Amino acid sequence: MALRTEPIVLNMGPQHPSTHGVFRMRVTFDGEVIVGLDPVFGYLHRGFDKLAESRTYTQFIPLTDRLDYLASMSNNFGYCLAVERLAGIEVPERAEYIRVIMAEMMRISSHLMAIGFFLNDCGAFFTPLLYMYREREKLLDLFDMVSGQRLTYNYMRIGGVSHDLPPEFLPALRKFVQEMPAFIDEYDQLLAENEILLARSKGVGILPREMAINASASGPVLRASGVKWDLRKKDPYSVYPRFDFDIPTAETGDCYDRYRVKVQEMRQSLRILEQALAQIPEGPVRAEGPHLVRPPRGEVYSRIEAPKGELGFYIVSDGSVAPYRLHVRGPSFINLTALREMCLGWKLADAIAILGSIDIVMGEVDR
Amino acid sequence: MDWLHWIAFAVFIVVFVLGMSMFGIWLERRGVARLQMRPGPNRAGPLGLLQPVADAVKILLKEDIVPERGDRLLHTLAPIVAFVPALMVFAVVPFWRGEGAGLVPDMNIGLVYLVAISSISIVGAFTAGWASNNKYSLMGAMRSMAQMVSYEVPLVLSLVGVALAAGSLSLVRIVEAQSVPFILLQPLGFLVYFLAALAELNRTPFDLLEAESEIVAGYHTEYSGMKFVMFYLGEYTHTLAAAAIGATLFLGGWKGPLLPPFLWFLIKVFALFVVIFWIRGTLPRLRVDQLMAFAWKFLLPLALVNIFLVAVEMSTQSLRTLWVMVAVNIVAGVLAVYLFSRLGRVRGGRVAV
Amino acid sequence: MGLGIVKGMALTLRHAFRPIITTQYPEEKLVPSKRIRAPQLVWEEDRCTVCASCAKACPQGNITIVSEPLPDNKYGMKHLEIDHGRCMFCGLCVEACPFDAIHMGRDYEQATYRRSLLVLTREEVRLSEKRKASGYFRPRFEAEMPPQTLLIYGEKKGK
Amino acid sequence: MTRPLAGAEVAEGVQGALPGAGVKGEGGTIWVEARDLLPVARYLKEEPGLAMDCLANLTAVDYLDHFEVVYHLLSIQHNHSLVLKVRLEGREGLGVPSVTPLWKGADLQEREVYDLLGIAFSGHPNLKRILTWEGFPGHALRKDFV
Numbered sequence A: 001m002a003l004r005t006e007p008i009v010l011n012m013g014p015q016h017p018s019t020h021g022v023f024r025m026r027v028t029f030d031g032e033v034i035v036g037l038d039p040v041f042g043y044l045h046r047g048f049d050k051l052a053e054s055r056t057y058t059q060f061i062p063l064t065d066r067l068d069y070l071a072s073m074s075n076n077f078g079y080c081l082a083v084e085r086l087a088g089i090e091v092p093e094r095a096e097y098i099r100v101i102m103a104e105m106m107r108i109s110s111h112l113m114a115i116g117f118f119l120n121d122c123g124a125f126f127t128p129l130l131y132m133y134r135e136r137e138k139l140l141d142l143f144d145m146v147s148g149q150r151l152t153y154n155y156m157r158i159g160g161v162s163h164d165l166p167p168e169f170l171p172a173l174r175k176f177v178q179e180m181p182a183f184i185d186e187y188d189q190l191l192a193e194n195e196i197l198l199a200r201s202k203g204v205g206i207l208p209r210e211m212a213i214n215a216s217a218s219g220p221v222l223r224a225s226g227v228k229w230d231l232r233k234k235d236p237y238s239v240y241p242r243f244d245f246d247i248p249t250a251e252t253g254d255c256y257d258r259y260r261v262k263v264q265e266m267r268q269s270l271r272i273l274e275q276a277l278a279q280i281p282e283g284p285v286r287a288e289g290p291h292l293v294r295p296p297r298g299e300v301y302s303r304i305e306a307p308k309g310e311l312g313f314y315i316v317s318d319g320s321v322a323p324y325r326l327h328v329r330g331p332s333f334i335n336l337t338a339l340r341e342m343c344l345g346w347k348l349a350d351a352i353a354i355l356g357s358i359d360i361v362m363g364e365v366d367r
Numbered sequence B: 001m002d003w004l005h006w007i008a009f010a011v012f013i014v015v016f017v018l019g020m021s022m023f024g025i026w027l028e029r030r031g032v033a034r035l036q037m038r039p040g041p042n043r044a045g046p047l048g049l050l051q052p053v054a055d056a057v058k059i060l061l062k063e064d065i066v067p068e069r070g071d072r073l074l075h076t077l078a079p080i081v082a083f084v085p086a087l088m089v090f091a092v093v094p095f096w097r098g099e100g101a102g103l104v105p106d107m108n109i110g111l112v113y114l115v116a117i118s119s120i121s122i123v124g125a126f127t128a129g130w131a132s133n134n135k136y137s138l139m140g141a142m143r144s145m146a147q148m149v150s151y152e153v154p155l156v157l158s159l160v161g162v163a164l165a166a167g168s169l170s171l172v173r174i175v176e177a178q179s180v181p182f183i184l185l186q187p188l189g190f191l192v193y194f195l196a197a198l199a200e201l202n203r204t205p206f207d208l209l210e211a212e213s214e215i216v217a218g219y220h221t222e223y224s225g226m227k228f229v230m231f232y233l234g235e236y237t238h239t240l241a242a243a244a245i246g247a248t249l250f251l252g253g254w255k256g257p258l259l260p261p262f263l264w265f266l267i268k269v270f271a272l273f274v275v276i277f278w279i280r281g282t283l284p285r286l287r288v289d290q291l292m293a294f295a296w297k298f299l300l301p302l303a304l305v306n307i308f309l310v311a312v313e314m315s316t317q318s319l320r321t322l323w324v325m326v327a328v329n330i331v332a333g334v335l336a337v338y339l340f341s342r343l344g345r346v347r348g349g350r351v352a353v
Numbered sequence C: 001m002g003l004g005i006v007k008g009m010a011l012t013l014r015h016a017f018r019p020i021i022t023t024q025y026p027e028e029k030l031v032p033s034k035r036i037r038a039p040q041l042v043w044e045e046d047r048c049t050v051c052a053s054c055a056k057a058c059p060q061g062n063i064t065i066v067s068e069p070l071p072d073n074k075y076g077m078k079h080l081e082i083d084h085g086r087c088m089f090c091g092l093c094v095e096a097c098p099f100d101a102i103h104m105g106r107d108y109e110q111a112t113y114r115r116s117l118l119v120l121t122r123e124e125v126r127l128s129e130k131r132k133a134s135g136y137f138r139p140r141f142e143a144e145m146p147p148q149t150l151l152i153y154g155e156k157k158g159k
Numbered sequence D: 001m002t003r004p005l006a007g008a009e010v011a012e013g014v015q016g017a018l019p020g021a022g023v024k025g026e027g028g029t030i031w032v033e034a035r036d037l038l039p040v041a042r043y044l045k046e047e048p049g050l051a052m053d054c055l056a057n058l059t060a061v062d063y064l065d066h067f068e069v070v071y072h073l074l075s076i077q078h079n080h081s082l083v084l085k086v087r088l089e090g091r092e093g094l095g096v097p098s099v100t101p102l103w104k105g106a107d108l109q110e111r112e113v114y115d116l117l118g119i120a121f122s123g124h125p126n127l128k129r130i131l132t133w134e135g136f137p138g139h140a141l142r143k144d145f146v
Helices: A048-053 A072-087 A093-122 A127-147 A169-191 A195-201 A209-214 A220-224 A255-279 A331-343 A348-358 A362-366 B002-035 B051-061 B072-092 B110-118 B121-131 B135-166 B171-177 B187-200 B226-250 B261-280 B288-315 B322-343 C003-016 C053-057 C092-096 C139-144 D007-017 D034-046 D106-117
Strands: A008-012 A024-030 A033-040 A298-306 A309-317 A325-329 C038-043 C063-070 C074-083 C102-105 C119-121 D023-026 D029-032 D054-063 D066-075 D080-089 D095-097 D120-122
Touching: A008 B135, A024 A348, A033 A331, A033 A348, A048 A325, A072 A093, A072 A298, A072 A309, A093 A127, A093 A169, A093 A195, A093 A255, A093 A348, A127 A169, A169 A255, A169 C003, A195 A255, A195 A348, A195 C003, A209 A220, A209 A331, A220 A255, A220 A309, A255 A348, A309 A331, A309 D054, A309 D066, A325 A331, A325 D054, A331 A348, A331 A362, A331 D106, B002 B051, B002 B072, B002 B226, B002 B261, B002 C003, B051 B226, B072 B110, B072 B121, B072 B226, B110 B135, B110 B171, B121 B135, B121 B226, B135 B171, B135 B187, B135 B226, B135 B288, B171 B226, B187 B226, B187 B261, B187 B288, B187 B322, B226 B261, B261 C003, B288 B322, C038 C074, C053 C063, C053 C092, C092 C102, D007 D023, D007 D029, D007 D034, D007 D080, D029 D034, D034 D080, D034 D095, D054 D106, D080 D095, D106 D120
Parallel strands: D029 D080, D095 D120
Antiparallel strands: A008 A024, A024 A033, A298 A309, A309 A325, C038 C102, C063 C074, C074 C119, D023 D029, D054 D066, D066 D080
16 A cells, blocks of 8 residues: 655745745645646736836836846847837947947856856855855946946947946956956866766756757757857847857756856857957947937837847837837746746756756846 | 762853854854855954854844744754753763763763764754644755664764774773874774764755755744754754764864863864864755765765774784774775765656656 | 865865955945946036926936926926935936936935935935035046946955 | 748748638738638748747737737747737737647747737636736736726
8 A cells, every 4th residue: 555645735935045036936746856836927027018118218228127137238238229220220339349348248247146046056055156246246346337336227228328438447347357267267166076066957957959949948048958049149239240259058958057058158258358348449339319219110029149048129119209019028037938847857956956047037037 | 979070060061062052153154254255243242252142142032933833832842852962962072181071971881872862853853843834844854854864874883983993982982092093094984974974963065954945944944032042053062062073083082292182172173163164165955865875875885894994904913003004994995985986876866757 | 076076175265365355334335436326316406497308308207396487587496306215216317407407416325214205305405515416427527536446456445 | 140031932831831821921021810820830830941940929919909919930940030920800809829839938928918918829728817916907018908
């Protein structure tokens, strides 16, 4: 007579130490094994699409900082690019370079947070996270120097950027770009061959290649499953074609591969920064044009490679100063589609590690 | 006359051990902070030394909440059952050389007493989880049962090696028998003891009991106020107890060249304590099934190999010379560790659902 | 077996001998960026012509301005109210003002006990010795601000 | 460079394979009747030449007298993209067959469009509100929602 056991339903979230913000999972356990997982969203829903309809194009820029609040430069970049494509505005050379420099710095800062918190979820008691915070602090100082804020920069404008770089910015960034590879090697020494991390993340939460494409995953999650797809190469925007860098991918698509892809992407971003620092021209940083942008009727769907994946803006304009409809395609939101398939059969501790490796930010999930 | 000694020493143990565990809390918080390039507590008192006292006062002022449908009696009993064994372990530990070196240091069944006492705290942890009527605590309680029970076995077997080498169960005899500290004589035994003790205390990398990132705070999620202090202090007292036993059995207790014996004892205890929080500041956590696999597939065989080695050496006269034993054991230890790490796959995996 | 772990432990030990990089806030303070958008707005009366383009530029509509006609057909400010509780300090008003009359503040210690205290009127918002302006979109203020402390150069607290 | 496909060209391909399907190509977009959405979508996905294996984005727009459901399709193999639109007349009782059987990525996005714009996706495994709470009155993104 088999022992009669009942599955236990546990609400992990919205207030839980490691659900990266207000994300909730109704998980059904049979002992420690997950037999059912149902993500619940909406606790941080602020109605971005509705807000956009009552604000002018320029007034919406500070709101895009609050989408993926760990990569607000990339959100600004994606939004401004979409409006420029819609309105047909030409951006000066120097502004393009400044935007690429900011986007790549943001990618490094966002990946540092992602890996740090992934390690925290695996149980390392804040030490790797604090080492990565040290490097991120240097980046935040540079963002503060350029835009005046450490998290919500509101730095880019339609047609370029709001400020030119102050004189002491480039030498500081050069110093950072020279020192950073040594720190990334340190992280590898601490983590890459750590047997416990290998045991916790190798072969855990595998997202096969076909399911990754079918569930329209993007960014490091897609590349870790063996799909060589990066919008900076496949659908280049801004001045990315002028830089030589490659796209790190992995094969099995488990938690360890997602962590490794993020580490290598940081190294590639440093390569881009080096080349951008060498090639940045002088000149104006903002296109001439009305402060109040009024794009012609029509629609555009433009996408950039944000740190978390493909950040898309679908804007329908009816010729007035405010967008008629604006939809934000948040990469973290879509990357969660396959969470259920990735977690089934694994244990409680793995669900936390898998969620940490997908690296979601609730601002972008709930919009 | 004995009664007076016992009472005096009982008071000494309670005061000394609680003082040391408060100092241990402060040392760990500053030590892990130093590993993370931050100063650690430095506001309460000079160098933050009064921080544990400030924490204790703050926690005592907190309201002591008992979950509504939780079992009130068990909820109150659990911290006591979890905390007291940690103090009782110090009864047999010899603090310094000579006659009155401990409460009952020369107890002839010292080791057996140690093992018996240290398995009582499991009941405390489990009752706490069960009485809190909270799913996270229940998860924590289930894990605590599985973990602590399965790590008792390698712990005990590693102590067998020590008893064999010293030829007696009394801790005083064991310390005197250590002309060469047993850590050199039985490196494998020390490794098994240390890892099993880490799991017993549920410290990283085995801290599944109160895995913050998974089950919030495990079995003491529903505890606050005085009861939480009992758990928190109990955890540090247990760590000190394990460090004290480790120092006595493997590092030669109070034996040491120049300094007074009591100072040597303290140095060795805090040396082990520093290693424990150094590990805590670095390593991630194992999963439950990996934890079990680690105990049964890795630590247990190593403990058996260790006992076998020591037994062979003790019985054959020719191998009696110490330095030969030390060399043979170290080589055998490294070989066994390498072999078993190749053999046992700890990864474990996905259950078909 | 344990090689990876040992290397990791060696790294954390090496970190124990590196200098502490955290700043002890109340005693040691960092000098913020020259373009800091501190949670504070500063208004310069003599430059302001009450054109309310800052109120129009604000995405939240936090600035309420009421003007009144003065005798020799000039316009004067009757009432100015800036709600610092709703403001997200994005700086769009500072950018939009054609006469450089409104600036971001410098002081970031702006906590109050009541939300109503955050709604500042004309008198409290005025540029003064105590309420200085930040260099955000104002090069003349940017020049006089102290250099920012940068962790990249190992600086831990303001000079 | 991701090549946007011409709507008319793809429309002919679809007409060839599925005669009588309500399909019309216009600029970079292909308009599809609601009732033929599934067969056309299946063709777009399985046709080797097109191989639209990824649904990048799915959203809907309220044009007062009619609604439009917009699908941005993407082919990872050939690196080309296509915009597929479905026009729904009126404002009440709007329904579109769900494409989750073809692209799993549509699952959450369809729930969001249902939640915010009130367009029902028939055949969706778990069509519930996703961003607003269960008892939320009305659909927030509609132009008449105050």
